[in-house]
Structure formats: structure tokens, C-alpha cells
Amino acid sequence: MRLRVLGVALAAALLTGCGVSAQDTAEPLRTGVPLVTQPGAGGPATGQRLTVYLVRGARLTEVERRMDAPTVAAALDQVVDGPTRAEAADGVRTALAPEVVGVEVVLPDGTTTVAVTRGFTSITGGNQLLAVAQVVWTLTGLPTVTRVRFTVEGMPVELPTDTGLSTGPVGRGDYLSVAPAERTPSGTAPSGTAPSQTAPSQTGPSQTAPSQTGPSETAPADPED
Numbered sequence: 001m002r003l004r005v006l007g008v009a010l011a012a013a014l015l016t017g018c019g020v021s022a023q024d025t026a027e028p029l030r031t032g033v034p035l036v037t038q039p040g041a042g043g044p045a046t047g048q049r050l051t052v053y054l055v056r057g058a059r060l061t062e063v064e065r066r067m068d069a070p071t072v073a074a075a076l077d078q079v080v081d082g083p084t085r086a087e088a089a090d091g092v093r094t095a096l097a098p099e100v101v102g103v104e105v106v107l108p109d110g111t112t113t114v115a116v117t118r119g120f121t122s123i124t125g126g127n128q129l130l131a132v133a134q135v136v137w138t139l140t141g142l143p144t145v146t147r148v149r150f151t152v153e154g155m156p157v158e159l160p161t162d163t164g165l166s167t168g169p170v171g172r173g174d175y176l177s178v179a180p181a182e183r184t185p186s187g188t189a190p191s192g193t194a195p196s197q198t199a200p201s202q203t204g205p206s207q208t209a210p211s212q213t214g215p216s217e218t219a220p221a222d223p224e225d
Helices: 009-013 072-081 085-089 118-122 126-139 172-178 189-207 209-217 219-224
Strands: 005-007 027-029 048-056 059-067 101-106 111-116 147-152 159-161 164-166
Touching: 048 072, 048 126, 059 126, 059 172, 072 101, 072 126, 111 118, 111 126, 118 126, 118 147, 126 147, 126 159, 126 172
Parallel strands: 005 101, 111 147
Antiparallel strands: 005 027, 048 059, 101 111, 159 164
16 A cells, blocks of 8 residues: 655655646645556566665665666655565565655655554554664665654654654664675675784794704714814
């Protein structure tokens, strides 16, 4: 199910190509489903690349989507829609329920306001932190967004972060504890320890030190007188 988006003049202006004109008041909108290309649909993927952050285990994981024009609303749709069947079989999920979020406004300073229902605050345990992190990491991947603010009925929502609760705008740095795992950091670690194994070979010359005592053992050769 596609989430319903709270459109404002700025968001509506992005949709003029679809025959939707800018308006002074917010009203529910839906993003265009046909614009999105799911991976593995047959044939090469087309459109612009959008990185969406879903959940695997207790961390975020990246998945790729393609669409004609990635927008904040369309990106949120992808977070809510969750994984494809193949991704779900690989253990990928979304911590966000379909009916809880909508884009309210994108400010010129890069702060995006996301309106959530009270059902959002009932997400329990670590899933709420993961749900917020999914939205924040996905939206801040867009060039127009740097931070995200969450509201319920126009009032700031108290959000879990790595350092405690916050009612202000949050960014990726507030959710590093669930950041996607590094892809291949371990490949370079063993090579870095290899030189330390050559250190014992430098002790070889020190073992030749006793050989310098050899000439001292030739001293008894003086009794030839």
C-alpha cells in the first residue's frame, strides 16, 4: 500500500509535469507507482538511482531502486513499501508501517519535515529507532535534504537517537549505531598485520651474537708455545 503524502506548494511544484498544479494548502497526494523500477524485473534498469535503506537483522542495509525523478515523497514510498520478494527472502525487511508517514514540507535549509501519525509512536523497542533511521538515511541521500524533523499533528515528536531522546531535526550522525555494515573492511586488516610477522625474522641477526663468542674460544690455542 502506498503511503499518502501531505503535499505543499514546493512538493506540488515538483509534480507539475503530471498535471498537478502548485497549491497554497496541503492536500493528500500519491506518488506515481509506474515511475519506480524494481530490480530484477527483467531487462536493464532504467532511470535515476535511488538508494533506499531497509533493515537486515539489527542494522540498516542498502537496496537500489530506479525511478524517473527521485523525490522526497517517492523515497518515503520506497521505505514504506519495503523489500522485494527476493530481498525479503534474503532477510531484508522494513521497520516502518505503511500508514504512518507523509512528507509535509522541504525547507530551503535542507531540513525536511515528515508528518507521522500517533501510530508511529507506538512502534516498540529498537524498531522505532530503526524506523527513524531508515527515513533519515534514505532522505538525506537526496541532494536537497540534510536533516529530518518529525511531527505529529504539527507538534515535534520525541525520537530515539544514539545519544538519547530528541525533538529536533536529526541526521545520519544520530544513527551511526545502526549504520550499514562495512562491505569489505576486513579484507585489508590481515594484510596490515602481515608486516608484524616479519619482525621475528629481524631477531635472526641477534641469534648470531653468540657466534661472536666463537673467537673467544680460540684463545686456548696459545698453549702451542
